[in-house]
């Protein structure tokens with residue numbers, strides 16, 4: 001049982017107050033890891049945030065820079081360094097360490113090198129944080145979720161990837177811009193691989209309470225099927241465009257990672273499209289894919305069995321095939 005889940009049981013039994021005792025560790029202090037730490041500090045996602053990297057000078061400087069701003073960020077504390085012991089006792093560990101895409105590379109192109117890095121990292125992490133929930137952000141994150149689960153032997157509920165939480169945020173922003181409503185009133189998800197075979201679950205998408213296909217505002221044009229296709233394509237190619245322009249995507253994934261950690265640390269039961277190893281979901285097993293999942297103190301506590309359209313079902317199976325093939329190439333199938 002994770003510490004957060006144990007605390008929940010104690011709270012229910014009246015033996016513990018609600019004051020959280022939470023530690024979030026971030027492995028990898030590059031563009032993504034530091035943005036995640038920054039977002040987590042500002043959002044007060046955890047009481048203690050630890051940043052670990054093998055580059056001592058860099059991680060020490062990043063921790064110092066973040067610590068210098070804590071007068072303005074509430075009560076969270078930041079620690080870190082190049083000694084893996086900084087993760088000891090974590091409730092959530094988010095892994096962002098490893099190679100990133102260069103312009104023209106796909107996420108799957110990073111698989112072999114990043115699986116190798118993860119193989120080296122997992123035993124030491126699990127030794128120091130045996131009760132943590134592990135969240136894989138390093139790409140290809142769906143492949144790395146399977147690898148981390150195998151290398152750690154932890155239950156698959158406690159080892160999952162950020163999946164398409166970021167892509168879904170991109171989708172919601174685009175739909176909000178198009179429809180003129182706030183992102184919080186857009187209910188839509190990208191599912192499948194966090195990668196080139198991902199797709200929008202249009203059959204379930206809503207603007208407020210209205211299915212997107214029936215959305216007919218008084219003074220605006222409805223969103224046509226062609227526009228929906230173009231928006232989904234825009235989401236799929238978004239990372240390539242940002243990487244082309246600035247070499248990395250970091251702020252939006254930093255916020256997404258902090259949001260997922262909060263769902264665990266606050267035992268929220270939030271529905272998020274994270275990616276855990278499937279066992280019979282729509283007939284798919286042995287690969288991790290992003291599907292609507294309930295995230296709470298125990299990790300992914302349940303998957304939501306959404307009715308997919310025929311096309312969406314085909315797209316989900318295509319995503320699964322792509323990832324099965326990649327896992328087989330890596331000897332992880």
Ligand SMILES: NC(=O)C1=CN([C@@H]2O[C@H](COP(=O)(O)OP(=O)(O)OC[C@H]3O[C@@H](n4cnc5c(N)ncnc54)[C@H](O)[C@@H]3O)[C@@H](O)[C@H]2O)C=CC1
Nearest residue numbers: 028029030031032053054097098099100137138139248253
């Ligand atoms: N899943 C998602 O939605 C997203 C995933 N990513 C992925 O996140 C990963 C990191 O990206 P960036 O931060 O931009 O890369 P970066 O190159 O800026 O940082 C990577 C960091 O990992 C560190 N590292 C390497 N091996 C390590 C080890 N064994 N232990 C600890 N630290 C180690 C490096 O020293 C470096 O500081 C990439 O794989 C990228 O593709 C990026 C954006 C979104």
Ligand SMILES: CC(=O)C(=O)O
Nearest residue numbers: 107139166239249253
């Ligand atoms: C790099 C990456 O995976 C993303 O920004 O979606």
